[in-house]
Each structure stands twice: as C-alpha cells, then as structure tokens.
Amino acid sequence: MLEQIEGSRAVAKSVALCRPEVICAYPISPQTHIVEALGVLVKTGELAPCEFINVESEFAAMSVLIGASATGGRAYTATASQGLLFMIEAVYNAAGLGLPMVMTLANRAIGAPINIWNDHSDAMAVRDSGWIQLFAETNQDAADLHIQAFRLSEEISLPVMVCMDGFILTHAVEEVEMPSQEHVDTFLPPFYPRQVLDTEEPVSIGAMVGPEAFAEVRYLAHAKQLLAKERIPEISREFESVFGHSAGGLISAYRLEKAETVVVAMGSVLGTIKDAVDDLINHGINIGVLGITTFRPFPLEEVYARLSGAKRVVTIEKAFAVGMGGILATDVATALSRAQVDQYSVIAGLGGRPVTKASVISLLQDAVSSKLDPLTFMDLDHEVVKKEIARMNESGRSGPPAENMLREMQLKTFSKQKERAASEEPG
Amino acid sequence: MTFKPIKFYQTGSFAVGNRLLSENLRTVQSDIARSDSLTLGHRACQGCGEALGARYALDAAMRATGNKVLATNATGCLEVFTTPYPETSWQIPWLHSVFGNTAAVATGIAAALRAKGRQDIRVVAQAGDGGTEDIGFGCLSGMFERNDDVLFICYDNQAYMNTGVQRSGATPPAARTATTEAVGSEPGNVFGQGKNLPQIAMAHEIPYVATATVSELHDLEAKVEKAMTIRGARYLHILVPCPLGWGSEPSATIRIARLAKETGLFPVFEAEDGEITGVSKIRHKLPVESYLLEQRRYAHLFAPTENRDVLDKIQAIADRNIVRYGLWDQKTEEDGNMSIATEQ
Numbered sequence: 142m143l144e145q146i147e148g149s150r151a152v153a154k155s156v157a158l159c160r161p162e163v164i165c166a167y168p169i170s171p172q173t174h175i176v177e178a179l180g181v182l183v184k185t186g187e188l189a190p191c192e193f194i195n196v197e198s199e200f201a202a203m204s205v206l207i208g209a210s211a212t213g214g215r216a217y218t219a220t221a222s223q224g225l226l227f228m229i230e231a232v233y234n235a236a237g238l239g240l241p242m243v244m245t246l247a248n249r250a251i252g253a254p255i256n257i258w259n260d261h262s263d264a265m266a267v268r269d270s271g272w273i274q275l276f277a278e279t280n281q282d283a284a285d286l287h288i289q290a291f292r293l294s295e296e297i298s299l300p301v302m303v304c305m306d307g308f309i310l311t312h313a314v315e316e317v318e319m320p321s322q323e324h325v326d327t328f329l330p331p332f333y334p335r336q337v338l339d340t341e342e343p344v345s346i347g348a349m350v351g352p353e354a355f356a357e358v359r360y361l362a363h364a365k366q367l368l369a370k371e372r373i374p375e376i377s378r379e380f381e382s383v384f385g386h387s388a389g390g391l392i393s394a395y396r397l398e399k400a401e402t403v404v405v406a407m408g409s410v411l412g413t414i415k416d417a418v419d420d421l422i423n424h425g426i427n428i429g430v431l432g433i434t435t436f437r438p439f440p441l442e443e444v445y446a447r448l449s450g451a452k453r454v455v456t457i458e459k460a461f462a463v464g465m466g467g468i469l470a471t472d473v474a475t476a477l478s479r480a481q482v483d484q485y486s487v488i489a490g491l492g493g494r495p496v497t498k499a500s501v502i503s504l505l506q507d508a509v510s511s512k513l514d515p516l517t518f519m520d521l522d523h524e525v526v527k528k529e530i531a532r533m534n535e536s537g538r539s540g541p542p543a544e545n546m547l548r549e550m551q552l553k554t555f556s557k558q559k560e561r562a563a564s565e566e567p568g
Numbered sequence: 569m570t571f572k573p574i575k576f577y578q579t580g581s582f583a584v585g586n587r588l589l590s591e592n593l594r595t596v597q598s599d600i601a602r603s604d605s606l607t608l609g610h611r612a613c614q615g616c617g618e619a620l621g622a623r624y625a626l627d628a629a630m631r632a633t634g635n636k637v638l639a640t641n642a643t644g645c646l647e648v649f650t651t652p653y654p655e656t657s658w659q660i661p662w663l664h665s666v667f668g669n670t671a672a673v674a675t676g677i678a679a680a681l682r683a684k685g686r687q688d689i690r691v692v693a694q695a696g697d698g699g700t701e702d703i704g705f706g707c708l709s710g711m712f713e714r715n716d717d718v719l720f721i722c723y724d725n726q727a728y729m730n731t732g733v734q735r736s737g738a739t740p741p742a743a744r745t746a747t748t749e750a751v752g753s754e755p756g757n758v759f760g761q762g763k764n765l766p767q768i769a770m771a772h773e774i775p776y777v778a779t780a781t782v783s784e785l786h787d788l789e790a791k792v793e794k795a796m797t798i799r800g801a802r803y804l805h806i807l808v809p810c811p812l813g814w815g816s817e818p819s820a821t822i823r824i825a826r827l828a829k830e831t832g833l834f835p836v837f838e839a840e841d842g843e844i845t846g847v848s849k850i851r852h853k854l855p856v857e858s859y860l861l862e863q864r865r866y867a868h869l870f871a872p873t874e875n876r877d878v879l880d881k882i883q884a885i886a887d888r889n890i891v892r893y894g895l896w897d898q899k900t901e902e903d904g905n906m907s908i909a910t911e912q
C-alpha cells in the first residue's frame with residue numbers, strides 16, 4: 142500500500158512486519174524515531190510477542206541483541222554515530238560469533254567536533270567488523286532492505302546493518318509502498334538458528350581460540366561474506382517476485398551503458414548525482430552513475446565489470462580515512478587494479494554539509510576536463526584551514542581549533558553581509 | 569511439631585559433612601546426581617576458589633531449576649580456564665561475549681526466553697570482580713534497574729587475576745597487586761577507595777542480594793537455591809580466594825575464605841528488596857592478622873617490621889563491619905556451637 146510516511150516510521154513498520162522478538166532502544170539522533178515507533182507497536186500489542194527493552198547504553202543494546210540472538214530470538218536495534226562507537230566492542234563480537242541480527246544505522250558524523258548531521262563516518266568506522274552493510278538510496282529502499290536484511294542475516298548467520306542517511310532519509314516524508322504482512326511472511330521464514338543456547342543440547346558459544354585455529358575461524362567469516370555476495374542478488378530477485386518491485390542487490394546502475402565517465406556513490410546522495418548527470422548528459426557529456434548498495438561484502442567483480450571500460454571514475458563519498466583519503470574510492474581502486482581508468486576521489490557532505498547539484502556539476506565538469514585533483518574535498522573553505530594552520534605556527538597555544546575556525550567563518554559571513562549592505566545602500 | 573537443636577561438636581558448623589544430615593538437607597555437591605556443570609578438564613590453578621565457587625553455584629542453580637539453566641560469562645579467569653579451544657569444561661549451555669557486557673547479554677537471553685514463553689528456563693550471569701564492579705558495572709546496574717530475570721554472580725577474588733593480578737574496585741586496602749605494589753610510604757592498595765557492590769545492588773532495591781564464601785557450601789547452595797525461587801534481578805557476591813593472586817597455599821583456599829568471614833572482613837548476609845534479612849554470625853571471632861598472615865599480598869605488613877598502624881586500620885574495618893551488620897554475638901560464641909532445628 143502506498144503511504145506518505147516519514148522514513149523512520151516506514152522502517153519501524155517494515156521491521157515490525159518481520160516479527161522481531163527482542164528490540165533494544167537507546168536514544169540518539171537521527172535514529173530515535175524508529176525505536177520510538179516500535180515501542181508504541183509493542184506497547185499496544187500490535188507487535189507481539191516482542192520484548193522492547195530500554196537499555197542504559199548502546200553497548201548494552203548490542204549485548205542484549207547478542208544474548209537474544211544466541212537464544213534463537215530475532216533481534217533488532219538502531220543507532221548512529223557516537224552510539225555505534227560506544228557499542229563497537231560488541232559490534233565486532235556479534236559478527237565474530239556469527240550471530241544473526243539486524244541494526245539500522247541512521248548515518249551521522251562522528252565527533253569531535255560533535256555534530257548530529259549526516260555523513261558516513263559511522264558506517265565506515267565498522268566496515269571491517271564483519272557485519273554486512275547495505276546502503277539505502279531512498280526510504281523505499283530502506284523499508285525493503287530491512288526485510289531482505291533479516292532474511293540474509295539468518296540464512297548466512299551474520300549480522301546485517303542497514304545504513305540510511307540520517308535526517309535526509311530518516312526524517313523525510315516520502316511516498317513508500319509499504320509491504321503487507323502476508324508478503325513478508327511469505328518471504329521471511331521463521332528464524333532457525335545455526336547455534337543456540339538450548340538446555341537439551343548444551344553448547345559453549347564464545348570459547349577462547351588460540352593460534353592453532355583462529356585464522357580458520359576468521360577466514361570462515363570472510364567466506365560467509367563471499368557467500369553473501371552470491372545470495373544478495375538472488376534474495377533481491379526473490380524479493381521482487383514476492384513484492385512486485387525490485388530492491389537491494391549489490392549495485393545499481395544509472396545511464397551507465399558505454400559511459401566514459403562514471404560517478405560512484407552510496408546512499409541518498411545518488412539522487413542529487415543522478416540529477417546532475419542528467420544535466421551533463423543533456424550538455425553532451427557521456428557520463429553515468431554506479432550506486433553501491435552492498436558495501437560489505439564489497440562487490441569487487443561487479444564494480445570491475447561495470448567500470449573497467451570507462452575512461453575515468455569519480456567516487457564521491459561522505460567519509461574519509463584521515464591521513465589517507467577516500468575509503469570507498471580505495472575499494473573502487475582495488476576493484477580496478479587491473480584496469481586502465483583515471484580515478485578521482487571526492488569527499489563531500491561531511492557533517493551534513495549539503496551536496497548541491499551545482500557543486501556536483503561543476504566538480505564533474507572539472508573531472509571531465511582533467512582539471513580535478515585526484516583527492517578533492519568538495520566545497521572546502523581552504524582559506525579558513527590555512528588561517529588556522531598559520532595560527533598554530535604563530536603560537537604554542539593557538540586554542541581550540543573548532544572554535545577558532547567557527548569564529549573565522551562567522552567573521553567572513555559578517556564581512557560579506559557588510560559588503561552587501563554597503564552595495565545596497567541608496568545613493 | 570517440636571524442634572530440637574543439635575550441635576556439631578567438631579567444628580561448630582555444618583562442615584562435619586552430610587552424613588549426619590537427612591538427605592534433603594545434604595549439599596548438592598554430595599549428590600552423585602549433581603549436574604557437574606563445570607567439570608574436569610579446565611585449567612584453573614590448584615586451589616582456585618573461583619573454579620570451586622562456579623561449580624558449587626551452578627550445580628545448585630541446576631538442581632533448583634530442574635537442570636534448566638543458561639549461563640553467560642564475562643571475560644576473566646573463569647572464562648579463560650574453562651574454554652581453551654577445542655575443549656570446554658561446561659556441561660551447560662554457556663555464552664561468552666566480551667568483558668564488560670555479561671549482564672546485558674543475560675538480559676537478552678532472558679528477553680528472548682520471555683518472547684518464546686520459556687520462562688521455565690533461567691539465566692545465570694557470571695563475572696569476576698573486575699567484570700562486575702568496574703568495566704561491567706554499567707550493564708549490571710541497568711540489568712538491576714530494569715529488574716530483569718537474571719541471577720548475576722560475582723566471583724570476587726579482589727583483583728584482575730586473568731591479566732596478572734592488577735587492582736580492581738574490589739581490591740582491599742593494603743593488598744599488594746601488580747598495580748599497587750608494596751613499595752613507597754603506603755605500600756599496597758590505598759585506604760579510602762573501592763566500592764561495596766552488595767550494598768550498591770541493595771540500593772537498586774532488587775528482590776534478592778546475598779554474599780557468600782566458598783568455605784560454607786551449605787550456605788552458598790542455599791542462597792543460590794533461594795535466588796532461583798525468585799523472579800527478577802538477583803545478585804550473589806561470592807568471595808573466592810585466588811592462591812596465585814593472594815600468594816596463599818592452594819590447600820588454604822577454604823580456610824582463608826572462612827577466615828575472611830570469621831574476622832569480619834567479609835560480611836556474609838542476605839537482603840531482600842533492599843533490606844538485610846539475615847546475617848551469618850561469626851562463630852569464633854579472630855583478629856584480622858589470622859587472615860592476613862596466610863597471604864603474601866599482605867606480607868609487607870609483617871616484615872621486615874610489623875606495621876601496626878595499618879593492621880589497626882584493617883582491624884577497624886572488620887570492627888565496623890561487625891557492628892554494622894551485627895556479625896557477632898559474644899553470647900552465641902560463648903554458648904559454643906551453632907544449632908539448627910531438626911524435625912523430631
């Protein structure tokens with residue numbers, strides 16, 4: 142049924158249709174609306190049997206999920222940013238133990254400086270944790286991916302994280318085709334755990350493993366992710382056959398056939414990029430888009446197949462490895478290590494800075510005319526950074542950098558306002 | 569029904585053994601049908617109080633629930649010595665996640681069991697003093713506050729033993745650890761720090777809190793069994809001497825645990841809904857030296873010269889406990905031995 146619905150509510154409803162048995166809630170923007178909505182569904186009895194637990198921290202949330210999953214319970218939570226970092230030891234543990242569960246990550250920047258707005262730093266911080274990571278482009282995707290996530294997670298016994306851009310998706314009211322309970326029940330069988338705490342068949346889970354077998358146990362995690370790479374497209378096709386529309390998969394292509402220049406990106410920014418690309422194509426530029434839906438496991442072969450024929454690839458991403466550069470760009474480069482393709486890494490939209498169509502168009506024009514730096518921070522105010530570096534060189538106590546740079550930005554805004562006022566002054 | 573007190577002259581305790589008791593009063597450990605929850609093959613040090621405590625507690629929990637126990641375990645000696653891959657000494661379903669989250673993991677198990685309508689299966693969470701009082705405290709307090717249906721057992725050996733005997737929030741004053749060495753003007757752990765977890769647990773007003781030592785098997789088992797009759801968050805704090813960390817003889821573990829109680833340094837009591845409901849009285853009151861002298865972690869208090877000041881301060885702690893918990897009745901001790909009621 143088509144509904145005008147907030148992204149968070151769509152996800153909450155979608156998760157509820159998956160019949161989770163244990164849900165943990167801990168507030169952090171921008172995911173909070175999701176668990177709030179689920180709390181209501183449990184309290185009214187619409188979602189039953191289900192235990193809704195108000196935990197004291199995200200570390201506890203993930204730990205409760207570990208216990209619930211090991212007891213054969215379908216388990217769910219949502220978090221973002223600092224919350225994900227606070228739970229990180231348990232995040233790795235859940236993956237290491239091979240326990241199925243689903244978590245929504247409402248992508249948000251990581252501090253310091255503290256910032257509640259969207260980027261992908263949080264997801265990237267756990268990219269090596271062993272979780273499967275799926276990225277939603279729209280709220281429709283977000284609603285659909287959660288259903289696929291439970292299926293995938295339980296089939297291969299690994300935790301799955303569904304990433305959706307904080308605020309941009311979580312708080313956006315859009316039209317979403319909401320799945321029916323009947324369809325979800327057809328698509329998602331009851332959870333049959335591979336390992337379970339059972340008084341009839343006692344097992345030890347989480348035993349100490351020394352050098353003699355550690356590499357094998359860890360390799361199995363990798364092998365399972367490779368298996369997931371096979372299952373994800375199949376699950377996506379099965380989803381389409383039940384629900385009547387497509388969602389999920391490893392990658393998404395937009396006007397990619399024979400494109401000379403290809404833009405690679407993940408999440409909601411793909412919408413803006415597609416608009417920009419449409420304009421550029423109208424101006425005679427041969428350009429297309431490759432969206433990464435499954436970031437872990439990374440679809441190396443598919444990326445190679447789609448990009449190796451291009452002349453240049455521009456990866457635009459909302460996070461970066463400090464001291465190194467693009468993260469997604471590095472993975473794309475790995476996929477293209479055997480190909481002759483010019484590669485550009487662009488960092489954009491950090492801490493919620495809008496990624497505007499105008500900026501994307503001008504950036505891509507630079508790329509097409511080979512004027513773009515290999516590593517570019519889009520819309521970065523280099524002057525402010527230079528001033529701060531100068532200040533650091535001048536004084537041994539230059540003060541808190543965030544404060545300094547904020548002040549600098551404000552001064553610039555004032556002087557611009559003054560200039561404008563002066564030019565507008567009559568006579 | 570009339571009751572006649574009986575006395576056990578040998579030790580003034582139940583320790584004369586089960587032979588003199590009717591079958592229903594005998595310990596779980598004396599029963600050949602005990603579950604052996606933690607069985608042979610583990611790698612604990614000789615005389616490890618923690619291994620003993622875990623075995624006693626879990627076997628008692630198993631009997632009390634008709635063998636329906638799921639256990640979690642924080643990182644620490646107990647986890648490490650029981651599960652080197654591919655062996656495991658656990659005969660019950662057992663889950664280790666990380667160091668600081670065992671209470672929350674147990675909450676998750678209890679929640680899943682509730683969702684599945686399997687409240688006949690009960691959850692026991694286990695951690696050392698570090699995993700309980702320090703790194704695990706946030707999750708533990710949350711579990712208490714929500715009154716989740718979990719029995720949490722702290723095996724208190726008063727330091728981080730698994731990493732080589734470092735100070736924890738449960739390390740007593742003056743005790744030498746690898747991070748409170750017996751050097752300087754105040755050798756060993758400082759005074760005026762540390763926390764009293766049983767009291768903190770009581771402040772959460774959870775239905776049941778108890779302390780015990782591995783020296784009184786009947787008492788320990790009875791407390792576990794009682795805990796298993798209650799729903800909600802329960803906390804059992806067991807003093808478990810550690811020969812390696814305390815510098816004591818492996819053969820002295822039980823005696824040292826008893827001395828901790830008999831000196832008043834470790835109060836053994838029970839509390840329900842935040843109120844103390846019972847204390848185990850000191851039978852033969854002893855000065856703290858009798859306890860300290862058996863442990864090399866306190867050796868600096870006796871050599872090269874006796875440090876009377878510090879010994880007096882430790883005695884003052886014991887004396888305060890004795891008053892605060894009402895641990896000692898002179899009259900009871902003079903009367904000789906403790907008595908129990910038996911059905912005639």
Ligand SMILES: Cc1ncc(C[n+]2csc(CCOP(=O)(O)OP(=O)(O)O)c2C)c(N)n1
Nearest residue numbers: 643644645667696697698699727728729730
């Ligand atoms: C997050 C984290 N920090 C530190 C450690 C290292 N560590 C493992 S066991 C342990 C000590 C455990 O002490 P306690 O809980 O008192 O148990 P014991 O070994 O004394 O029984 C420590 C510090 C760890 N495993 N995880």
Ligand code: SF4
Nearest residue numbers: 612613616645810812
């Ligand atoms: S170090 Fe202590 S607690 Fe650890 S196994 Fe040895 S005796 Fe037991």
Ligand SMILES: [Mg+2]
Nearest residue numbers: 696697727729
């Ligand atoms: Mg300890």
